[in-house]
Amino acid sequence: MAPTGDARTLAEGFVADHFPDAVGVVLAGSGATGTDTPTSDLDLVLLLPASAFADGRTSLAATYAHHGRLVEVFAYTPQSYRVWAEQEAAAHRPVVLAMLAEGVVLRDGPVVAGLREWARDVLASGPVVGTAALDLRRYRVSGLLDDLADAADPGERAVLLAGAYTALAELLLLAHGRWLGHGKWLLRHLRAWDVRAADALTDAFVAADVAAFVRVADDRLAPLGGRLQAGMVR
Template sequence: MAIYRKEAKEAAAEFVDQHFPLCQCALLAGSTVRGEATISSDLDIVIFDEQISGSYRESFRENGWPIEVFVHNFRSYQAFFQSDCSRARPSLPTMVAEGTAIKGEVRLKAIKAEAEYLLEKGPEAWTEETIGIKRYFLTDLLDDFIGSSDRSEDLFIASALSASASEFVLRTNGRWIGQSKWIVRALRNFDQDYANNFTAVFNDFYRTGQKAEVIKLVDNILIPCGGRLFEGFSQGKKTHSNINGKAEKI
């Protein structure tokens, strides 16, 4: 039986009027704004209310819609902007930048401009040390994948490998990353053809069990940064002075 639900923006405006009537600003974000809504899509609503003491998130179901609401005051959202950008997954800046105003459009302009600036700026570049660490652990996953002869283990290693490989190629190219469905969306934003090939390679492995193309893909991702890394890798090693006053590693 079909479930009746109001048009997304109408349902969102009604929700805000009922639950946050005193808020200064509200916007609707997510798949409904991007024109990508499916039968399981929810309404993502961001609230700005100067009366609340801190940020929180809450879930509802109204007018046939599951609703996720993200509530901030006019200071707390900045910490979330910073945190999201530090982890290179700009969830809140993306919602704010893409969102459609429900209430307080004029006041939202400055916040949207801040979000758009952060998205355009991109994530902070990985240091050489971070690249080395990521190379090492990506190499370790690839070695596990190559050496495994257990189909059940292969499936889970491949899943971890695809996530780590996508992170590596995106971050070393100065791009935002994602998780779950946002991984492939981040790859598409980087390069549509590359994303198509990346998903096709892993899809072929899941279908046939053949590993060669996955190994080739990951090696090609590692090559610009020096290739696989195992021998010589060190992390957390400290130094001390010997009796002659020279520094030694321990």
């Protein structure tokens, strides 16, 4: 899908008003896909010369208001973009990588094209996760499932269920070479990997059905070696 005329016009007007020196502009999020609403934020990745930043900074993450819309700005020099993107990749949550690689270019040039190609290559290669890191995540999930099965207090049970859902979803994604996501993007990434697994896990979570959730969790842990507790060395 393409951005709506309103989203593109607003984004271009915002950049002209606030960041006229930008050497690269990419519209991301719902504004880029044409699924935005009148209250949706506009997400922008900006590439700027170092002279555009104050106080010696080389990056900026800030929220602006522009003609009744919120604009989320992620601005970098070309060099600092790589630094931040590499940090996100190391943490397995490549937000600005995906924004640049998948967004709609509003202001192009060699710098933008080169970084987009690099970002796409990084995303395509998937996260790098060692066995020890996966084992630690499996150990934590195992402990959460034990605590969840024993929880009698409704509040504690709800907190543990939410924690177990997130921890298990992240483990499954990383174990299968998939990137993580924040908030709603965690579920979207999980569905993109395996919609049946995602729905089974999510249905039990939404219903607050602890017994069903634990059964689904154990089914999904089995191919990874099952629960990991005794013998785990941290």
